[in-house]
Amino acid sequence: MSANLCLAESLNINLDESCTLIQGDDLKAKDAYLRDESRKSGHASMLALPTSEAQVVQALQEAKRQDLDITISGARTGITAGAVPFGGAIISLERMDKILGLKKDENGNIFVTCQAGVTLATLQNSLETLRFTDEKSWSQQSREILEALRETPHFFPPDPTETSASIGGCVACNASGAHTFRYGPTRDYVNALNVILADGSIVKLKRRQAVATDKGTFTLIAQDGTHRHGKLPTFPWPKTKNAAGYYSNGRDLLDLFIGSEGTLGIITEVEFRLVPKPQRSIALMAFWKKESKALDFVETIRKARKALALEAIEYFGEDALDMLRKRRALLGAASGVPAALKDSMNCAIYIDIGCDEASESTIMKSIRDIIRQLGGNTEHCWCATENDMRERLRLFRHALPETVNSIIAQTRRQFPNITKLGTDMAVPDSELRNYVNLFHETLSKNNLKYVTFGHIGDNHLHVNILPGNPDDYDKGKKIYCELAQKIVQMGGSPSAEHGIGKLKTNFLELMVGPEGIQEMKDIKAVFDPDCILGKQTLFEA
Template identity: 45%
Template sequence: MTLIKPLGPELKEYVRDESRTVGHAETISFPTSEDQVRDVLRELHASGTPVTVQGARTGLAAGAVPQGGHVLNLSRMDAVLGLRRGEDGTYHLRVQSGVVLANLRKALANKSVPTNGWDEESLAALDELYADPEQFFPTDPTETSACIGGMVACNASGARSYGYGPVRPHVSALRVVLADGDVVALRRGEARAHGRSLRLVTEAGRSLSLDLPTYEMPHTKNASGYYVADDMDALDLFVGSDGTLGVVTEVELALMPAPAVVWGVSCFFETETAALDFTVAVRPALAHAVAIEYFDAGALSILRSQRESSAAFASLPAVEGRFACCVYVELDCDDEDEACAELYAIGDAMRAVGADEADTWVARTDVDRECQRFFRHAVPESVNMLIDERRRTNPAITKLGSDMSVPDERLHDVIELYRTTLAEAGLQSAAWGHIGNNHLHVNVLPRGDADFAAGKELFCSWAAEVTRMGGAVSAEHGVGKIKRGFLETMYGPEHVREMARLKRELDPAGQLGRGNLFGEELLGAMAGDAPSGAACEKGGERA
């Protein structure tokens, strides 16, 4: 009996994601095992039907939004499959792609990992894990309802990426089903490229010789296009590939010991220049910072308004009107003495830029940290509420959010770029995000159609300027469909063609993730080597 069903009106939620983009598809399936994924792909391969892979649909770049064909939704592939302990003592947890991050965290913290179907070796490793200090998976996207497969697809990161990096280094093995139903099993360190040539062997014994693109990736936080480097690990190619090279069905995650002491410090500044100078000064001074986050004047102003007008935010602590911005620092330490030393370093850095170390909120307990998390999450939620209110009179507009990063030495430059061009365009904005990585989400808040169009034009110009600064057009959300024009701005048309050729080597019919990274025109033109079209499609996340 086929798993493929018509995608009728009762399933309309599966043609959209958190980007607010809406697509269309003819059929859908909800496999629960890798064998079922293979069956679906084999059935669709003969006809060349496009396949869009979905998980929890929390993405912001429309990567899970179908453009026709079939939706392969992996949300019911949510089993924890086993555990092993490496020679160095690291625990590696094997999960299906549909496992939800929040559920995984809870299971690890409560020592309640489900063990249905586990072998004796995995059960023995679990006994050791429970006897040891608590282990955790550190990748921390804002949406904890994200699933692991989706996080792998876009190389997700989040607030704690300053200390722990994105998801890629925490993935130790993958199983990937190709478009024709064949499988590639990858374990970190076992298959590597030779220069920019990579050979993979499928479980059916087929040898695949791949030519990797020749571009150099920027030396900054980056989730823009395929990860490529000389002599790279084969596994890294599939992390961040936006569902275009294969369907990730299993992920093995390397766990870490949970920190003994976690403190959060919200530092308030009267000028943005002081906040930027503080960020530059505090980065080398802290050995245990895992997050350095930012909220600008626009974000704080909207938060103050929502606190006054919405009961949902009434419990938030008040932010004095004299403060223009906030930098939040999270510390993961071995003991309180270590945390105190870091706290003193934060105070020193504040004084050095003319700020007062008393203008801080320090959270040392779970209750205080939860209050700070509420504050951090209330900022984007307040902005979304503002936009929802405006959409009641103009449903066509929505927020436009950027996801760009630059090298350390260009932090002041990129902020100046944002401030100058936003003022010239007369646009309202609010910015927050991962300033420790020089990666802010600048959100344009349109008041009408003209603002919306101007915001999209502005993002196009930012993509070009950020590229000239040595940065990335997507730092953590992936490219998906919304930012594929930015990808050509960043790498140039010939390097994007190299990416498309690589996709064709693994997916000759261009079935998987159609519309992600490349337009159909480019993939269709590959055989004739036709030009790829305009570089910038005036994108910007609609979330």
């Protein structure tokens, strides 16, 4: 008899529909559930592995019986320790991994419904190949829509780097990526959610159906008929990419749960809107001798983003290209860095274009003209239109964070407590140059080694501080906080895509102030009055 079966019997759970619960010595072998990509590690008393909403409710009931707080776990790809349990129970949704079907609305929009444990890679690959593991159980309508997709391919636009992320996690953190520049974050594609609240009540939310009043007050009715009354937050939402705090820029209650990082309820099912896939996908890398010219290029093409069908604009600073050249010298072709990366190439702008066949030549001519007008050399550009060439450029882009991680790993052999200090800050368009100059001046003045790259189309760069010793590490952490404060003063966000989790709670208060934190605590009290979900995530208590 298995330990899980014994435990289920001891808890008097119906074994026909019982949630796998792991405790005691069995839990010691499950240490992967105690950490995420932040490299922080925690502890827990119970692990629940439900396969259905009914089993999630069972897990909540058992946690309540044992007086345990709850941490929700997806694929644990986050880097702010949101999925790291500081005691209590873990509810992992990885076994709720079915794609449940497709539907079409009266406007012709197509939607896909997934359980929260489906990975982003599974969803993307299924839409790409139009092969779904669970399609035999789909309705006739879903299968008819699937056939229609063979004629008009659709895709799910949000593209966080880590495709092993779970769908539930993407929604809970409002995930974004390079293509957010054109398509927006996960929030823009969520049409409906199933959420289980801390007391086991199930809430089914659909876009535009549960909306707060003009004054921000709301009543939310759960499936069991219970009512919850509250008021939306009022703190100003940054006019830039942002993944920090409860959403305060609209009245749809659906948006309150998106980006709430598992602190308001457990997202179990998601309905996403899909969009038609562009006929042509083109990747281009333009190199510049001066950073100022690269920024001119960004600002120029950004003004023509629709005409140029831009999907992403990414940046590689001089420090980044130097690092990649060293990687090439060390590893050769295995580095993923082309030999054509010349010493005279001081910084680069990478762009993705998604267009129809008829406009491709016009768009490419316009981009070449802009490069020449700004003093660039189109002969030094790298352009990829075929899948294999675009894959090579993708590998080039990903070689940089891999190199950064390897440098930090090498430093940690001597100083185990050192970590990479990577910024996740974004500012409004008008502050881009001030933002770039701020990082250069501050870090250079303090003699800290760093590398700069990221989503410059959204004014969202990842400046990675690379401390070589404990003194640099302590100095870097202090400067990081100072930079975050200045970014907020520019009207920006201290956390544009990675969320707050348990590691950046001080930055959230920096952005919204004590009053904003209290507003969020008041909302949490509406849905989780005993404060058992996501303890120490977003705010300390």
